[in-house]
Amino acid sequence: ELKVEQNPLFLSMQEGKNYTIYCNYSTTSDRLYWYRQDPGKSLESLFVLLSNGAVKQEGRLMASLDTKARLSTLHITAAVHDLSATYFCAGRDTNSGYALNFGKGTSLLVTP
Amino acid sequence: NAGVTQTPKFRVLKTGQSMTLLCAQDMNHEYMYWYRQDPGMGLRLIHYSVGEGTTAKGEVPDGYNVSRLKKQNFLLGLESAAPSQTSVYFCASSYSRANYGYTFGSGTRLTVV
Numbered sequence: 001e002l003k004v005e006q007n008p009l010f011l012s013m014q015e016g017k018n019y020t021i022y023c024n025y026s027t028t029s030d031r032l033y034w035y036r037q038d039p040g041k042s043l044e045s046l047f048v049l050l051s052n053g054a055v056k057q058e059g060r061l062m063a064s065l066d067t068k069a070r071l072s073t074l075h076i077t078a079a080v081h082d083l084s085a086t087y088f089c090a091g092r093d094t095n096s097g098y099a100l101n102f103g104k105g106t107s108l109l110v111t112p
Numbered sequence: 113n114a115g116v117t118q119t120p121k122f123r124v125l126k127t128g129q130s131m132t133l134l135c136a137q138d139m140n141h142e143y144m145y146w147y148r149q150d151p152g153m154g155l156r157l158i159h160y161s162v163g164e165g166t167t168a169k170g171e172v173p174d175g176y177n178v179s180r181l182k183k184q185n186f187l188l189g190l191e192s193a194a195p196s197q198t199s200v201y202f203c204a205s206s207y208s209r210a211n212y213g214y215t216f217g218s219g220t221r222l223t224v225v
Binding site (some may be wrong): 009031033044045088090097098099100102103104105 | 132143145153154157161162168170171204213214216217218219
């Protein structure tokens with residue numbers, strides 16, 4: 001069974017600072033996903049990483065994938081308040097109908 | 113194109129009552145999933161379906177039943193609600209295993225008192 005672990009679970013950072021969220025997964029997953037969730041809302045897709053070494057960037061967020069280390073990272077550059085949200089990584093479980101297995105999420109608060 | 117629609121959006125049940133949550137998608141997706149989200153737990157898979165007429169158990173299936181009689185609808189039933197089933201429920205769908213996109217519904221907030 002695919003297990004996904006994120007750290008940290010809570011992150012408070014100042015505007016303008018950089019930080020990285022880590023996502024480890026236990027077995028092979030052919031794809032790795034990052035989502036954002038605002039309070040009371042559904043999940044918003046941020047990135048889909050398909051292969052080893054994949055790197056994707058959107059604004060102040062950059063995601064990367066190392067399949068050999070079973071590690072994905074979400075790097076935040078020069079954080080702004082609008083990035084405050086909960087971020088989830090998820091791997092695809094081929095043994096459960098290709099369902100996404102989620103980490104517990106990282107609750108990010110960006111303060112002035 | 114509505115995507116994935118969940119009904120109802122909110123519901124309060126008394127312990128022991130039953131209800132059905134409906135997930136409807138208009139994208140001709142084969143795969144459908146029910147998740148529950150609890151604080152600090154991420155999203156956990158309850159049941160899933162890989163096509164019309166098929167269902168299977170996920171990580172936390174106890175207390176829930178599902179049906180997928182029509183391709184576009186995936187129903188989640190609670191036969192005898194318990195306070196432990198207080199949660200936010202999300203439905204998701206995907207076109208096929210080769211497709212990498214998942215579409216999520218807006219969620220159903222269920223409180224069991």
